[in-house]
Amino acid sequence: MRYNPVNGKIIDELKTIVGETNVVLDPEKLAVYGRDEVSEADWQHRPEVVVKPESAEQIAAIMKLANREMVPVTPRGAGTGLSAGAVPMLGGIVLSVERMNKILELDRENLFMVVEPGVTTGEVQKTAREAGYLYAGDPCSADSSFIGGNVAENAGGNKAVKYGTTSRHVYGMEVVLPTGEITTLGGKCVKDVTGYDLVHLMTGSEGTLGIVTKVFLKLLPLPQYVADLLVPFDDMQKAINIVPVIMTHGGIIPTSVEFMDSLSIKAAEMYLNQKLPYSDAAAYVIIEVDGSSERQVEEDYETIGNLCLKNGGLEVFVADNKSTQDRIWKARKCYAEALRVISPVYCMEDIVVPTNRIPQALEEINRIAAKYAVKIPCAGHAGDGNIHATLLRENRDEQTWHEVKEKVLDEMYRAVYALGGNLSGEHGIGAKRKEALARFMDPVQLNMIRSIKKALDPNLILNPGKIVDVE
Amino acid sequence: MRYNPVNGKIIDELKTIVGETNVVLDPEKLAVYGRDEVSEADWQHRPEVVVKPESAEQIAAIMKLANREMVPVTPRGAGTGLSAGAVPMLGGIVLSVERMNKILELDRENLFMVVEPGVTTGEVQKTAREAGYLYAGDPCSADSSFIGGNVAENAGGNKAVKYGTTSRHVYGMEVVLPTGEITTLGGKCVKDVTGYDLVHLMTGSEGTLGIVTKVFLKLLPLPQYVADLLVPFDDMQKAINIVPVIMTHGGIIPTSVEFMDSLSIKAAEMYLNQKLPYSDAAAYVIIEVDGSSERQVEEDYETIGNLCLKNGGLEVFVADNKSTQDRIWKARKCYAEALRVISPVYCMEDIVVPTNRIPQALEEINRIAAKYAVKIPCAGHAGDGNIHATLLRENRDEQTWHEVKEKVLDEMYRAVYALGGNLSGEHGIGAKRKEALARFMDPVQLNMIRSIKKALDPNLILNPGKIVDVE
Structure with missing residues (x-):
């Protein structure tokens, strides 16, 4: 066995590093840290100890200790992941960033926000919006997920059609490497080719190459006008065939193009306990457009609405204010929770x-x-x-x-x-899709991933057993 | 000495791989491949041989041969680089992709173009434009640079303010690894977190981690309206102070915000041999806006133009047609050539x-x-x-x-x-800024770069001596 158990001496050292109250040993509490949003017991595993550091320096000390003692460390954000990426499948230490939850800076001149990893995505979005900016990362779990987890997973979400995934908004990060060094990759420069693009190697590496302790997020001017369309279809194929039509028509890049099939609509209706319009439809398509000109946004949604009606849409519901928009999105965003009811x-x-x-x-x-x-x-x-x-x-x-x-x-x-x-x-892949990845990914790429992992984490201490197995 | 000279046996094998006519040994011709656009002799070095493969398979065979014989291979695009990245500082083989110059596919449904590395950026742009799309990568060297070089350097250019650098448009690539394996990273999926983001590790790695043999480029709907503003200022600081004002004002993201100082303006005027407007100005600021609505583009450039006039701009020249736009940009784009005259x-x-x-x-x-x-x-x-x-x-x-x-x-x-x-x-860093990088970059990051390089190129065969020195 490669790894050692967490013994009393290690616990004592952890207490010295983060303080006694930030070391969790209570079995019931440990169980909470032994799972994410994956519902199956196969993808749950209780850690031996949970630590809650509050600085990069504390994390660095923990990583050095873990390397010395050969104990695995699994970093954890809000635990809202869907691939068992934050589950300590091999036991050891879970390192929770929950106490590192400060917004450090809102830089209005360069349009950047600098945050700690334990801030919720929703708070990042809200802080930006209230200051007149858009943080365009928008996973469905935004209200609960941490920005650190979004970075680790390169979270996608609802606005990616127009604005890209989390990766596009991350220009820099302070990170603790698996071997315990602290470094700041990138920063507030919007162009930078000084060496390899390590920022985007880290982003989406699922906490296997480093623990992000500070993130530099790019903000955009807040689009002043947003409109959402809900379009029911009586045929799934017709609904889905509209997607390439919208995407290639006349120069409009919608913010979102979402869909729900009939089972999902019914589940949402049941979960929300409210009648949804056309809830017998075979599918919903939800389209969002935004922009800085009201006229332009209107023209865009009219063009798209007409395309939908010409191609089998039963009706086009337009939501151009916050409360009707929220109603449309509530059905889409509750997808995961709603299925749990069934x-x-x-x-x-x-x-x-x-x-x-x-x-x-x-x-x-x-x-x-x-x-x-x-x-x-x-x-x-x-x-x-x-x-x-x-x-x-x-x-x-x-x-x-x-x-x-x-x-x-x-x-x-x-x-x-x-x-x-x-x-x-x-x-992401996490633990859950690791076996599938090994079957479906080109072995050349599996080897590249393994080589990079070993190069940066020679003792395989940080989040081992995720994405690929490494010898 | 780590590397061996290119001997007759190696030449013979190279001829077998790419065909005799695609192996260059003539010293005069070799000299051409011994430099890029860096003007100083320190950053020139003649290769022992140049090969011109036409497929990934041929490149793979060359890389395997080079690993076996311990001969360095330096990949080369159009040679328009500005960091001696394509210069074979340690001799060996220069691998030119000039014969791999085909546009392989224009996918109108997914808005992708698939191209070989030896296509000029200008041809990519033109092909996209003629089909009604925008390829938004736009280095000043577009007319001559190869797209493969743009990917290797993560070329920036004039439209990066709104559209990002080359990296943002690259969603996939076929690549030959330093050890000779061929693999396709990413592709036409616009979201993808299946393993590490190897596509963007390759992009900007300056030909040290792989040789790109096919690129999947994302296209955008072509903005129907484009306008350029040329604004002279009588004071450099006033000119440059306008940049943050434009960038944070009222929700407009311009496509470009460029500047030229007085020496550059004079040099351009001399080089172009034509009188430029307000050529005694201390600085020019050039701003481009684009969009799908003529009205919106007009509103945007009026807003920006007024901001400039209120903040010290002497005059605002508006170019809303191709020929006047070309005139404005010609002065900016000839910067490098113009200085050569002085x-x-x-x-x-x-x-x-x-x-x-x-x-x-x-x-x-x-x-x-x-x-x-x-x-x-x-x-x-x-x-x-x-x-x-x-x-x-x-x-x-x-x-x-x-x-x-x-x-x-x-x-x-x-x-x-x-x-x-x-x-x-x-x-980029290339050979030219390697020594500076070693002094200015955090040693932790230098080590990360070295570790990744060694992990993917254990014999240090591909473009050695660039970015960092590796033992």
Whole structure:
């Protein structure tokens, strides 16, 4: 066995580093840190100890201790991940950044915000908005997820069609390396080719290459006008066929193009306990446009609304104020919670394909769902080819569920790869998809990942057992 | 000595791989491949042989041969680089991608273009434009530089304020690794967190981690309306102070905010041999706005024009058609060539600072220029904090030039770092700035770069001696 257990001496040292009250040993509390939002017990594992540092220096000391004692360290944000990335599958220390929750700076001249990793994404968004700026990262979990986790996962979300994923907004970070050095990569320069792009190697590396202790986020001018369209369709294919039409029509880049299938709509209606419009529809498409000119935003949504009506949309509901917009988005954003009501255990997949392949990908998923008689409600970010397809366990026993899930996943991934797609658009690999990655990724790339991991973390201390296995 | 010379047996094998006519041994021709656009002899070195492969497979065979024989390989695009990145400082093989010059696909449904590395950036731009799309990468050298070189350097350019640098447009690439494996990283998925972000580790790695053989470039809808403003100022500080004002005013993100100082304007006028308007001005600021609505573009340039006039602009020239726009940009784009007329040998620096530090950075550069009596014309991408500051040798002898240059550079870099800036915004480190990087970059990061380089190129075969020295 490569790793040592966390003994009393290590606990004492941890207490010296972060203070006694910030070392958690109570088994019940430890259990909370042994899981994320993945619902299955396979992807839960209790840590031996949880530490809550409050500075890069404390984290550096913990990493040095862990290297010396050969104990794994798993960094953790809010625990809202969907790939068991923050779960300490090999035990050891969970390092929670929950106390590092300060907004350090709002730089109005350079349009930057500098924050600690434990600030919620929602607070980043709100602080920016109140100052007249847009922080354009917007995962559905924004209200609860931490910005540090968003960076670690390169979180996607709802505004990526126009504004890109988290990665595009991250220009710098202070980071503690697996071996305990502290360094600041990038910063407030908007162009920078001074050496390799280490900022974006870190972003999306799922906490395997470093622990982010400070993030430099780019802000944008706040678009003054936003409008959302909710368009129900009586046919899933018609709904999904509209996506490439919108994306290639007349120069408009919408902020979002989302969809929900009929199962997801019903689940949302049940969860929210309120009647949704056209809730018998086969699908919803939700489109957001924004801009600095009211006239322009109106022209854009009229153009898109007309395209939808010409291509099978049953109706176009326009929401151009905050309260109706919130109502439209509530149905979409509650997707994960709503499914839990139907089936407390489920397997949420996060496949991605080139945008024009979305109709075929959904056809394939429906075919596989029928073949194995598994309900797979689908919703997601149609505008960037990212589909959340969730296998519901319902009342299957453990053994049957496991077997059917493996078959469905294998067939689904094969279909996705045949369409030029990939395993994950935004939830990451973590522990959950590691075995699938080993099967589907080009071995040359698996080796590149392994080599880089070993180069930066020679003792394999930081978040081991995630993304790939390394010897 | 780590490396072996290129012997007859290796030449024969190279001929077998790429064909006899694609192996260059003629010393005069070799000399052409021994330099890029850096004007100083220190940064020139003749290769032992040049090969011109036409496929990833041929490149893979060359890399395997080079690893076996311990011969360095330096990849080369159009040779328009400004950091001696494509110069074979240690001899060996230069691998030119000039024959890999095909546009492979224009995908109108997903808005992607797939191209070989030897296509000029200008041809990528033109092909996109003629099909109704925008390829937003736009280095000043676009007419001659290759897209492969743009990717290797993460070229910046004129549209980065709004559209980002080359990196933002690259979603995938086929690449030959230093050890000769071929793999395709990323592709046409616009969201993808399947493993580390290797696409963006490669982008900007200056040909030290892989040779790009195919690039997946994202296209955007072509903005239907573009307008350029040329604003002369009678005071440099006034001119440069306008940059943060424009960048933070009222929600407009301009496409470009460029500037030229008085020396640069004069040089351009001389080079173009045509009278420029207000050519006695202390500075020009050039601003571009674009959009899908004519009215919006007009409103934007009026807002910006008024801001300029209120803040010391002498006049606002508006160019809203191609021919007047070309005239405005010609002066800016000829910067490098124009300086050559004044001083055939010069040292072009490419510093970057946070945007609001540009006024201070220019003050510092002017102070240093005066202190050492060296002319340093400045121009560049003010909107993203990127200044091209060019030390002119004029009629100094070699020894004096070398001495004064080292002093000026050291002082300039120190000033830039004190302002939160960095060595290079878009030209890269290459051979030219390697020694400076070793002095100014955090040793922790130098070590990260070295570790990654060694992990992916254990024999140090691909473009050795660039960015950092590795043992």
